[in-house]
Amino acid sequence: MTSSPQMATVSPVPSIASAEEGLRLLRAMKLIRAFEEQVRNLSAAGVIPGLVHLCAGQEAVAVGVCSLLRADDMIASNHRGHGHCLAKGGDVGRLLAEIMGRRTGYGLGRGGSLHIFDAANGNLGTTGIVGGGIPLATGAALSAKRQARGQVTAAFFGDGALNQGLLFEVMNMAAIWRLPVLFVCENNGFGEFTAIEDVTAGADPLARGQAFGIPSETVDGMDVLAVRMAAQTAIERAREGNGPSFLVCKTYRYGGHHAGDKQDYKDAEEAKAWRLKDPIERLSRLLKESGLASEAAIAALTQEIDREVRAVVDLAKVTPLPADDDFEAHLYA
Numbered sequence: 001m002t003s004s005p006q007m008a009t010v011s012p013v014p015s016i017a018s019a020e021e022g023l024r025l026l027r028a029m030k031l032i033r034a035f036e037e038q039v040r041n042l043s044a045a046g047v048i049p050g051l052v053h054l055c056a057g058q059e060a061v062a063v064g065v066c067s068l069l070r071a072d073d074m075i076a077s078n079h080r081g082h083g084h085c086l087a088k089g090g091d092v093g094r095l096l097a098e099i100m101g102r103r104t105g106y107g108l109g110r111g112g113s114l115h116i117f118d119a120a121n122g123n124l125g126t127t128g129i130v131g132g133g134i135p136l137a138t139g140a141a142l143s144a145k146r147q148a149r150g151q152v153t154a155a156f157f158g159d160g161a162l163n164q165g166l167l168f169e170v171m172n173m174a175a176i177w178r179l180p181v182l183f184v185c186e187n188n189g190f191g192e193f194t195a196i197e198d199v200t201a202g203a204d205p206l207a208r209g210q211a212f213g214i215p216s217e218t219v220d221g222m223d224v225l226a227v228r229m230a231a232q233t234a235i236e237r238a239r240e241g242n243g244p245s246f247l248v249c250k251t252y253r254y255g256g257h258h259a260g261d262k263q264d265y266k267d268a269e270e271a272k273a274w275r276l277k278d279p280i281e282r283l284s285r286l287l288k289e290s291g292l293a294s295e296a297a298i299a300a301l302t303q304e305i306d307r308e309v310r311a312v313v314d315l316a317k318v319t320p321l322p323a324d325d326d327f328e329a330h331l332y333a
């Protein structure tokens with residue numbers, strides 16, 4: 001069994017500043033959901049080489065944090081990283097082309113889903129190494145601090161990385177040197193096909209940050225406003241020179257570990273309960289109930305995003321694979 005979707009309420013209650021802000025957050029989450037749906041279809045159709053790890057259900061964490069970051073702030077992602085890339089301002093077309101192995105992708109189609117790198121948007125990249133982004137983000141924070149650039153970095157990682165030794169080394173360094181970094185754990189209850197409780201010692205993951213004196217907070221990762229509120233405090237702390245923070249965002253992946261995983265290790269009732277907390281539905285409801293957006297405006301937004309993503313898919317399908325003479329590109333020696 002995994003942890004229950006019931007969560008302690010965060011106080012004060014997160015609120016939304018304006019219709020514009022609400023629609024911007026909704027758009028960002030809907031874009032990720034629509035993108036992942038298309039990637040799932042393309043993977044099932046055999047158009048994508050290798051495995052893909054989709055983040056549907058977890059959109060609020062990426063969007064909540066990245067919506068507060070500046071373009072020159074940095075993130076490091078993990079293997080479930082399409083949402084992080086898009087939330088940080090990544091290009092939908094270049095991302096899909098890379099996942100599909102096409103030459104217009106971020107890495108000329110040679111890296112795929114697990115090797116996205118987007119320097120222009122401060123994205124240090126996705127990685128197949130569990131926990132691998134955490135030292136990258138912390139190293140970038142050290143560099144930013146030494147050069148007094150005022151940048152903040154965020155490392156996104158799953159609950160599986162809670163047991164990687166480098167997390168503790170890096171948390172220690174970040175705390176002792178007061179580095180401007182956010183450690184953002186997306187606790188979706190599973191690492192591959194294993195429930196977190198079966199492999200993770202200690203009653204609460206927060207203790208891992210607290211052990212180093214790092215301000216640590218459990219966050220409702222299905223509520224983009226709750227994530228934003230916690231991230232805002234953490235980003236201000238980092239920007240003012242007061243060091244790292246640790247956010248443990250409780251969330252759920254609607255799909256399997258990878259697209260195509262049968263998910264027979266999941267409890268059906270539990271999965272249903274998490275769907276009731278859907279971050280997109282939740283924000284849509286809030287916007288409607290508070291009179292900030294109409295049903296029609298939200299429907300129009302959904303249609304616009306679906307059109308945008310479908311156009312990107314159509315284009316990627318007719319984009320060539322890397323050519324033979326591309327192989328020397330990006331080689332320095």
Ligand SMILES: Cc1ncc(C[n+]2csc(CCOP(=O)(O)OP(=O)(O)O)c2C)c(N)n1
Nearest residue numbers: 080128129130158159160161188190191192
């Ligand atoms: C260092 C390392 N160990 C093991 C693996 C195999 N592996 C790939 S994903 C994964 C589970 C990761 O779970 P989590 O960090 O919770 O992320 P999630 O998939 O739930 O988003 C494992 C064990 C790996 N890729 N790298």
Ligand SMILES: [Mg+2]
Nearest residue numbers: 158159190191
């Ligand atoms: Mg996990």
